[in-house]
Amino acid sequence: MNTVTIKFLAFSAILMTATISVVMSLDIEIFEDTTNTLTIFGIVIPLSINMLTMAGAIAIAVITSMVTGKYIHQMKTDTATGKLAEESWDGIGEYKNELPSGWAYTFLGLFIWSMWYGFIGYPINAYSQIGEYNEEVLAYNKKFEHKHKNADEETLKKMGESIFSVQCSQCHGEKGDGLSGRAEDFTQKSTESILKIINEGQNALHSFPGGMPGGMASGQDAEDIAKYVASGFKGTEPPMYAVCGGCHGANGEGVEMVGPRINGFDMKNTLAKGKKGLIGEMPAFNTLITPIQEKALTVYIQSLSN
Ligand code: HEC
Ligand code: HEC
Numbered sequence: 387m388n389t390v391t392i393k394f395l396a397f398s399a400i401l402m403t404a405t406i407s408v409v410m411s412l413d414i415e416i417f418e419d420t421t422n423t424l425t426i427f428g429i430v431i432p433l434s435i436n437m438l439t440m441a442g443a444i445a446i447a448v449i450t451s452m453v454t455g456k457y458i459h460q461m462k463t464d465t466a467t468g469k470l471a472e473e474s475w476d477g478i479g480e481y482k483n484e485l486p487s488g489w490a491y492t493f494l495g496l497f498i499w500s501m502w503y504g505f506i507g508y509p510i511n512a513y514s515q516i517g518e519y520n521e522e523v524l525a526y527n528k529k530f531e532h533k534h535k536n537a538d539e540e541t542l543k544k545m546g547e548s549i550f551s552v553q554c555s556q557c558h559g560e561k562g563d564g565l566s567g568r569a570e571d572f573t574q575k576s577t578e579s580i581l582k583i584i585n586e587g588q589n590a591l592h593s594f595p596g597g598m599p600g601g602m603a604s605g606q607d608a609e610d611i612a613k614y615v616a617s618g619f620k621g622t623e624p625p626m627y628a629v630c631g632g633c634h635g636a637n638g639e640g641v642e643m644v645g646p647r648i649n650g651f652d653m654k655n656t657l658a659k660g661k662k663g664l665i666g667e668m669p670a671f672n673t674l675i676t677p678i679q680e681k682a683l684t685v686y687i688q689s690l691s692n
Contacts, residue, residue: 390462391455398451402444409440416440527676534678539685542678546686549679557668562690568665572651572690580648581612590662591646591655598645602629618691619649650691653684 409416414436422433468481534541551560557569564571585608589597603611603626610624619638630648635641638649646652655661657680660670675683 388455388459390459391452394451394455394458395448398447401447405443406440531676531678537678537682542682542685543689545679546682546684549675549683550686553671553674554683562687569663569668570651570661572687574691575616575618575650577609577612577616580615581608584608584612591652592659592661593646593655598633615648650688651684653680653687657683 406416415434416436417432417434424431424433466481468483471480471482473480534545537545550558550562555562557565558572559565559569562572564573583598583600584603585600587598587600591597607624607626611627611630614621614624614627615630615638630638633641633645634648635645638647640647640649640652640654646655656668657671657675659672661668
């Protein structure tokens with residue numbers, strides 16, 4: 387043992403004494419609680435959890451001190467041996483050491499193993515719980531779609547209502563009234579909101595960049611169109627609706643990739659991509675709703691405004 391190690395041991399002794407006195411002053415029993423004992427060569431050692439903890443702490447302090455002391459001592463006294471490389475960087479030299487073979491073999495082995503694991507060993511096609519779950523959902527959906535392929539209006543409406551109350555009502559309201567403007571109100575289409583879209587355009591359905599531009603109809607024409615669209619395309623068609631028909635279809639049924647359905651509510655694009663609203667965005671439901679469920683929701687939602 388060298389002087390540095392002794393100094394460090396002395397330091398840890400002070401540390402331990404301080405710790406023990408603090409623990410004692412907190413009225414934590416270290417030696418008194420002797421419910422269990424251990425007898426070695428006739429010596430009875432009390433075993434309490436506090437004592438074990440204390441012994442562990444002492445061991446850690448002593449080992450840390452000794453190791454630190456050893457290395458500080460070594461840093462002070464050790465001299466390096468070996469051949470220096472010729473280069474020197476601002477006076478800092480480098481020894482000509484062989485690459486340790488253990489290090490090299492480990493590196494090579496790890497490299498080969500990682501290639502094997504990455505390309506062959508990783509269990510891509512093996513069993514997984516999520517995979518099993520997904521397969522079960524797919525199988526169930528298929529059965530569900532088959533069973534309700536020819537469901538009648540009444541069944542679809544009931545189905546739509548129950549899906550709506552679970553997945554949609556938290557934003558659209560239990561009655562589909564949109565909770566005072568938080569989400570689309572399915573109980574009525576307002577002429578004003580359609581007039582507003584005609585005047586200002588809309589960019590909420592993740593359609594092509596920029597959405598629909600405003601101002602394609604104005605004045606009395608715009609008002610007539612708005613009223614006609616809000617009524618669900620009832621009555622005589624205003625002549626200027628032709629402007630809209632190119633993108634939204636002659637009866638407002640929507641044109642794939644061009645314009646959404648405006649006769650009633652647009653379920654298809656909204657479920658597939660979501661829609662930005664005043665208070666936030668409706669998330670996309672693209673993988674969560676099956677085609678029959680979508681049909682059921684459409685029947686239910688359109689029934690709310692009739
Ligand atoms: C997180 C809230 C939220 C949930 C959940 C939600 N929506 Fe929406 N929904 C909105 C918002 C916001 C709008 C846009 C309202 C607006 O235009 O101001 C909207 C709009 C719509 C529209 C109008 C599309 C159009 O432009 O005509 C439909 C249809 C719709 N939602 C159907 C559904 C259905 C069906 C469900 C359940 C499967 C659902 N929503 C769940 C928030 C939600
Ligand atoms: C150039 C094609 C085009 C023309 C013409 C057009 N629209 Fe649109 N319209 C769109 C697109 C695209 C959207 C979806 C915009 C978005 O991303 O929110 C849209 C959205 C709408 C919406 C909102 C639908 C919803 O579910 O949120 C209404 C209402 C509407 N248009 C009415 C009209 C009327 C009325 C006219 C005629 C004056 C008209 N549009 C002309 C392309 C068009």
